[in-house]
Amino acid sequence: MNVMTYKGYSARIEYSDEDQLLVGHVAGIRDVIGFHGESVSELRTAFEEAVDDYLQTCARLGREPQKTYSGKLSLRLEPELHASVAAKAELEQKSINQWVNDVLNQAAHA
Numbered sequence: 001m002n003v004m005t006y007k008g009y010s011a012r013i014e015y016s017d018e019d020q021l022l023v024g025h026v027a028g029i030r031d032v033i034g035f036h037g038e039s040v041s042e043l044r045t046a047f048e049e050a051v052d053d054y055l056q057t058c059a060r061l062g063r064e065p066q067k068t069y070s071g072k073l074s075l076r077l078e079p080e081l082h083a084s085v086a087a088k089a090e091l092e093q094k095s096i097n098q099w100v101n102d103v104l105n106q107a108a109h110a
Contacts, residue, residue, distance in 0.1 A: 003027075004044065009051050009068055011035075013043065026051070028068035075100075 002013040004024065011024040011033075019036070022043045026033035035050040037043035058065040077085070089099035 029066035
């Protein structure tokens with residue numbers, strides 16, 4: 001699966017053989033935002049227009065647009081793993097939060 005991003009929103013991109021179009025849907029929000037195009041550049045333009053239209057519509061209706069992710073993540077860990085993470089963070093003179101953020105950031109961009 002391919003992903004496009006714009007103004008903090010991400011979209012899943014798929015190909016519809018039936019329609020012979022690239023089709024995208026904004027991910028991570030309950031509102032439905034879809035778009036399509038015959039080429040990557042058309043799809044990019046349609047995605048940006050769809051997000052801009054969504055933001056303008058929300059403003060016109062006086063409601064906050066949904067955000068894809070808050071930036072807060074709650075995890076449940078085995079006590080042994082929690083202890084190991086805490087020790088690693090302390091050895092690097094970081095908080096657990098900062099250590100986990102750094103490790104996940106590195107893994108996500110590897």
